[in-house]
Amino acid sequence: MSDALDAASARAGENPRATLDEFSWLGAAIDDDAAAGRFAAWGTSSVMDEFLRQPVVTTDLFQALHERAGIDALWPVGNAGLLHVYGYLLSRVMTPFGRKRDRWIAGDLARLCGLPPDEFLPWVRESTLLERVTAAATGVLDHNLRRTERFGELRSRIALTDQQGPAALAYAVETPTVGRRIITMFPVSDAAALLTQIDEDEPRLRWNAALPEQDLSAR
Template sequence: MVSAVSELARLTRAAHLAADGTAAGARAALDALPWLVSAIRDDHDADRFAAWGRSTAIDENTGTAVIPRALFEEVHARAGVAADWPIGNAGVLHCYGYLLSLEPTPYGLKRERWIESTLARACRLPPDAFHPWREAPTLLTRATAAASALLASPAAGTTQAVDGRETRLALGATRGPSALAYAVAPHAGAAPLLITMFPVADASIALTDFRAAPRLHWNAA
């Protein structure tokens, strides 16, 4: 049985390897986590990153990079996805890059949505449903399924046009704690692609704030 405590410790050590900002550190960080390398390879082979849109590695709350550029480039290279710093694939960044982020944000570390149980419970899933070190299916597969289900049948949500691009917000509840999923069309006339998924403390506030600010949210690009 996999120990979450042990795996989290390994993940933290790998994040510190990547934090030096070098290409060697980025490679060492990924190689220290065989399950992560395997998941990225599996998702690449199955073309799963295509379901996700574009995201910036510069956090909109802090104005700083969520992960070092060298790690950004290494993880995209292993995923076989073209990227031009700081704009990359949202699935690569939000599911895998965030795991190795040590950058503080007003909401804690980016990886906490996958490590802790809040999001899983909000999706009515077992508390370890998004633990990234679990055996197949990959974290990206599990996140894609949960976010897609929420966008298909939200308890509350709305759409907005931003520069002609359709954006969709979906929430798992009308008020109180909820899962949030967000998708953005890559260009006018295209179907929205997944950008992110995370828990919120109050769905009604998240919906009100979203409607009040018709722009790209949550590091979408």
């Protein structure tokens, strides 16, 4: 199935809407997530990678994903769950940490969450990938909060499954009006170094989070 993902990623660059239709773990999964209201648990994110300073998905794929989910969005800011889960599966951009989809298919993130290594493969469960990722990220945020940052009315929450060595990170942003919304989830190789860096930084939005000036919701 990894070959199928490679093929899907390549075709998504040319015809993203047809690609979503072709694979049940893409289009049909997004349909199921939208019907169940699962995207509401996620905040807003930019597709501009903070390290590369370039988008990790194309404008056509960005639009096709949000159309499929029934979410109004204006490039380059969209629903974080839609982009970080399904968009990252189809992203072909290479970052300093590898491809964005590696977090879902490599197995490391799942293990760090105490889950089977195939937990985040999109095609191995009846539940959608977004449903599984949302459950895992929520658990990490609920039980492993390490840092809270405040700026104005906005508060961000940084959770790590361990404070030393490799760990799963979950990040969320919270405001009085919309409450807590998940932004992203990924593995880190050195939790202690990351926490030290955060402590030395000024509070800020991290990991491509966007200001929740308007709530992206289903049409």
